[in-house]
Amino acid sequence: GQSLEQPSEVTAVEGAIVQINCTYQTSGFYGLSWYQQHDGGAPTFLSYNALDGLEETGRFSSFLSRSDSYGYLLLQELQMKDSASYFCAVRDRRMGRRALTFGSGTRLQVQP
Amino acid sequence: AAGVIQSPRHLIKEKRETATLKCYPIPRHDTVYWYQQGPGQDPQFLISFYEKMQSDKGSIPDRFSAQQFSDYHSELNMSSLELGDSALYFCASSAQTGGASYNEQFFGPGTRLTVL
Numbered sequence: 001g002q003s004l005e006q007p008s009e010v011t012a013v014e015g016a017i018v019q020i021n022c023t024y025q026t027s028g029f030y031g032l033s034w035y036q037q038h039d040g041g042a043p044t045f046l047s048y049n050a051l052d053g054l055e056e057t058g059r060f061s062s063f064l065s066r067s068d069s070y071g072y073l074l075l076q077e078l079q080m081k082d083s084a085s086y087f088c089a090v091r092d093r094r095m096g097r098r099a100l101t102f103g104s105g106t107r108l109q110v111q112p
Numbered sequence: 113a114a115g116v117i118q119s120p121r122h123l124i125k126e127k128r129e130t131a132t133l134k135c136y137p138i139p140r141h142d143t144v145y146w147y148q149q150g151p152g153q154d155p156q157f158l159i160s161f162y163e164k165m166q167s168d169k170g171s172i173p174d175r176f177s178a179q180q181f182s183d184y185h186s187e188l189n190m191s192s193l194e195l196g197d198s199a200l201y202f203c204a205s206s207a208q209t210g211g212a213s214y215n216e217q218f219f220g221p222g223t224r225l226t227v228l
Contacts, residue, residue: 030215031215043155043202087155100217
């Protein structure tokens with residue numbers, strides 16, 4: 001089957017660094033994506049890793065280890081506006097070639 | 113830049129009624145997806161269309177159906193509504209461009225459906 005695990009909540013202070021981990025089990029793996037969602041808002045794409053290693057986009061970085069079925073999202077220089085839910089997601093071959101299966105989400109609270 | 117458009121943004125229905133949600137994908141995107149997100153939950157994939165043909169099917173109830181029209185807009189039809197159908201319904205679109213490909217899906221603002 002398909003499953004993704006990530007912590008349910010993380011709290012950090014402004015200016016700090018936080019890492020959100022994601023482990024996955026999948027019947028067909030293309031890559032690991034990360035989405036951000038503010039309360040009441042739409043998921044917004046942050047990053048995608050298909051190969052092992054670190055991808056950096058501004059304050060956000062994402063890492064993937066295919067052999068460990070593990071990835072993480074790293075958020076640096078945290079700002080209040082980063083308070084949101086963060087979802088890891090994979091494409092699930094069981095449901096087709098394009099549909100995304102999301103993890104349960106990690107709620108990040110940034111405190112002053 | 114153009115984004116995914118969904119209508120209506122809010123919808124209130126009674127049990128056993130029907131509802132139709134509309135989605136207008138980003139121009140030149142070849143794939144449209146529908147997701148359902150309950151309160152405090154992750155988005156659950158319902159169904160998708162590739163070039164106007166049904167592509168993938170997820171956890172879509174038999175009471176729901178969807179289609180994509182010649183102008184690429186899509187509609188999600190929901191019948192015999194139940195209280196448990198109350199959720200945010202997102203439409204997303206994607207295209208086969210760049211390295212992220214179908215992993216980068218662009219979500220609309222969602223339709224909040226409340227079933228009373």
